[in-house]
Structure formats: structure tokens, C-alpha cells
Amino acid sequence: MLNNINTIKFKKEFFCPTATLDCGQVFRYKSFKDGYLVISQNKICYLYSDNEYTYIETSDTEYFKKYFDLDTDYNAIQTKIKDFNNEFINTSLGFGKGIRILKQDVVETAFSFIISQNNNIKRIKNSIENLCKNYGEKLCFMGEEYYSFPTFKRLSTVSEEDYKKLGLGYRSSYILNFAKALTNGFDLYSLNSLTTSELIKELTKIYGIGKKVANCITLFGYSRTDSFPVDTWIAKVYKQNLFGKESNEDKISLELVNTYKDLSGYVQQYLFYYKRETEKKF
DNA sequence: CCCCAGGAGAGTC
């Protein structure tokens, strides 16, 4: 089979590989040559940039054009956010200027963020990588081996003990339960007609998915930018830098969505990336 | 030993 690799070229100003990958929305990427290999489902691309452009080399050009949200005008989005005249947020816009919100597969996103709870990003990456290595399909791109994200059917046949051996801890039962539900006909794709709040309500019915993870799934898996996931970093930035008064994470999320509406997801990512990059300890 | 990490479920009131 012949895999033609094409190159997509895009202005670098609003598309920075590092900012887009390190802002916490995605876990399957690794350094490669002058950039990164980015993997989604069973697809892969080589992402890198020079002084002026960011390049995507892949044999799935249409998939990654959509994945990297190349039809959205991030300059216009930043302009709208600036109208709120919040000094700290505006600083974060400059810091994370090259962030783009990825349009990821909803099933992969759901499994990934179930694993993410009460966990750190390094361990999350390792856990997901281990899932793919053990239960995904081995593939090859530019001489590099990589693994597809496992099907939920495959994941439904793994034992809870084997998940624990991968280091998934108490999340093992969540993963197994969710995989079985999908195998039994629970269809995440069919929920796309729901509003964002209806979606969150449905998602939180799943054992192991709470408000925060549900907001990540609606934002990154369903492209609902009227979502505002509140994790430890956002709770911290809300209190310390936005001087918010709420202390309950669910209330914080509702307040921020009520304020930023369809811009919520963008604001969330700019804030998360800025706060974490300037204060993280590793 | 402590605390923390992109939290959520179960129990209590």
C-alpha cells in the first residue's frame, strides 16, 4: 500500500506546536526531529515549525486539518476575549497565542480524561501510551513505530487486574466499566444533537465521569467551546488571579461559562497553559 | 513522614 505524505503549511503566529500540545488538552505526542509526532486514533502526523510557518506532514491531510481546527480564526477569538478587559487573561492570550483547541475523537477523549483524574500529566501520558502499546494496533510512520488507540471492544475484554498492572490504580474499574457500556451500545457519537449542558448531564451518568471530566469531553471531543473544565490549576487561577468568590468547582465552572459563553473553552486553555507553565515544578 | 497531581463516588447531615 502506498501512503502519500503531504505537507500542510500554516502561519505560525496562531499555531504553535508546543503551546497547542502542552496546554493539557492532549496526551499522545512525543518529540521527533525538530518537532513532534502527534497521534490520534490510528492516524499520525509530524508537526514542526520554522520562523514563519507551522507544518503538518501526514497521509491524512483532511483529518488533521480538522483536528488542528485550521478553519477557525483565532485572531478574531482573541480580539473578542480582549473586550472583557481582564488584565490577567489578556496576558495569558499573549503567552499562549499559538494555542489551537483540538477536535479530538470523543471516545478516545473520554477514556483519556477518565484516566486524567487525580493524576499528573506525565503519568497520564504514560498510562495512555501503555494502553495503546498493549491493546492497540502496531503501525509505522516515517520509520517510527506507533500504536493506534485501542477499540472500546478490545478494552472491554481486559481484566481490571491487568489495568492495575499498567498503573491505572482505582481508575481501572472506571475504564473497564466504560468500555463495557460502549460495547453494549452506549453511543457517544449519537449524543451530538444535545446542548452542552444536556451533554454534560448525560456524560456524568457514566461511572467515573464527573463534572470536570465531562467538561473536558464536551470541549475537546464535541468541540463545545461553551465548556469550562475546572481542575486544580483553574481553581487556583480563579482564586489567585481572577479574584473569584466561589470555592466549589462546579459553581466556578458555571460562573465562568455564564461570563464567557462560547469563548469559555478558549479562555480556559489560555489560562491553564499560562498558569501551569509559569508555576509548574517539573 | 508529608503533600500533590487536569477528580469522582460514597457516606453523612
Place this chain on the structure above:
DNA sequence: GACTCTCATGGG
């Protein structure tokens, strides 16, 4: 509805 405790696991 709210608060609180516990849940694996690795790292600082």
C-alpha cells in the same frame, strides 16, 4: 442540596 473521606500510584 452541602461537606468530608477515601480511592491507587508515583514524584517532589
